[in-house]
Amino acid sequence: xxxxxxxxxxxxxxxxxxxxxxxxxxxxxxxxxxxxxxxxxxxxxxxxxxxxxxxxxxxxxxxxxxxxxxxxxxxxxxxxxxxxxxxxxxxxxxxxxxxxxxxxxxxxxxxxxxxxxxxxxxxxxxxxxxxxxxxxxxxxxxxxxxx
Amino acid sequence: xxxxxxxxxxxxxxxxxxxxxxxxxxxxxxxxxxxxxxxxxxxxxxxxxxxxxxxxxxxxxxxxxxxxxxxxxxxxxxxxxxxxxxxxxxxxxxxxxxxxxxxxxxxxxxxxxxxxxxxxxxxxxxxxxxxxxxxxx
Numbered sequence: 001x002x003x004x005x006x007x008x009x010x011x012x013x014x015x016x017x018x019x020x021x022x023x024x025x026x027x028x029x030x031x032x033x034x035x036x037x038x039x040x041x042x043x044x045x046x047x048x049x050x051x052x053x054x055x056x057x058x059x060x061x062x063x064x065x066x067x068x069x070x071x072x073x074x075x076x077x078x079x080x081x082x083x084x085x086x087x088x089x090x091x092x093x094x095x096x097x098x099x100x101x102x103x104x105x106x107x108x109x110x111x112x113x114x115x116x117x118x119x120x121x122x123x124x125x126x127x128x129x130x131x132x133x134x135x136x137x138x139x140x141x142x143x144x145x146x147x
Numbered sequence: 148x149x150x151x152x153x154x155x156x157x158x159x160x161x162x163x164x165x166x167x168x169x170x171x172x173x174x175x176x177x178x179x180x181x182x183x184x185x186x187x188x189x190x191x192x193x194x195x196x197x198x199x200x201x202x203x204x205x206x207x208x209x210x211x212x213x214x215x216x217x218x219x220x221x222x223x224x225x226x227x228x229x230x231x232x233x234x235x236x237x238x239x240x241x242x243x244x245x246x247x248x249x250x251x252x253x254x255x256x257x258x259x260x261x262x263x264x265x266x267x268x269x270x271x272x273x274x275x276x277x278x279x280x281x282x283x284x
């Protein structure tokens with residue numbers, strides 16, 4: 001298991017508008033602490049916002065697990081959005097740009113996937129959905145000797 | 148751990164987005180976290196204000212907004228579309244570079260929504276357009 005020096009994995013509830021705002025704030029803070037650049041932070045927070053809203057709107061609420069990963073060469077942040085909702089019936093369709101079942105623009109899943117480095121969906125009809133995404137902070141070039 | 152159930156520093160129920168009238172232009176300043184409900188309320192407020200004040204332009208300043216996701220993007224596009232039907236033009240001002248990069252990757256380029264680098268340029272764009280309209284036969 002990849003342990004973290006920065007912070008323990010945190011679980012935040014997703015049950016309301018205010019929770020979405022809180023999740024965005026906490027993801028932003030965790031990414032900043034891990035040394036993510038501004039663009040990487042913005043992409044990850046935006047992806048988190050899309051996925052948390054899916055959890056709320058389509059999954060009927062749930063939670064997000066935020067896990068800092070700093071055992072590898074570059075620190076990363078893993079986010080797992082979990083709900084016990086109806087599940088995604090047609091995953092290919094859900095991942096298509098422009099497909100929406102919730103009155104949005106249909107960019108939530110496909111857009112979020114483009115904003116992160118790793119994206120995994122585990123969904124079972126009637127049981128729920130777990131979407132796990134991971135982003136890595138840009139690899140910082142090693143400091144030159146003597147600098 | 149403190150929960151989000153309270154209103155928090157970024158507003159919640161009861162928090163309103165300031166909408167200022169400057170001559171024929173409405174200036175809307177978005178800042179920090181905008182809850183989904185607030186964004187929808189804003190859409191209604193702006194549309195009402197346009198209808199009642201007969202302004203011809205709307206500037207939405209998003210320089211204080213650190214993320215625009217597909218929900219907020221849709222609300223902004225709908226505000227502009229609604230304003231257009233009420234004969235007012237909308238300019239989105241001050242988008243942060245990181246937000247622009249993210250929106251492109253997200254696939255949300257907001258076609259049809261005019262942008263300006265800051266509020267001043269947005270105002271110029273709207274007033275210049277007006278002079279042109281007056282000058283044309």
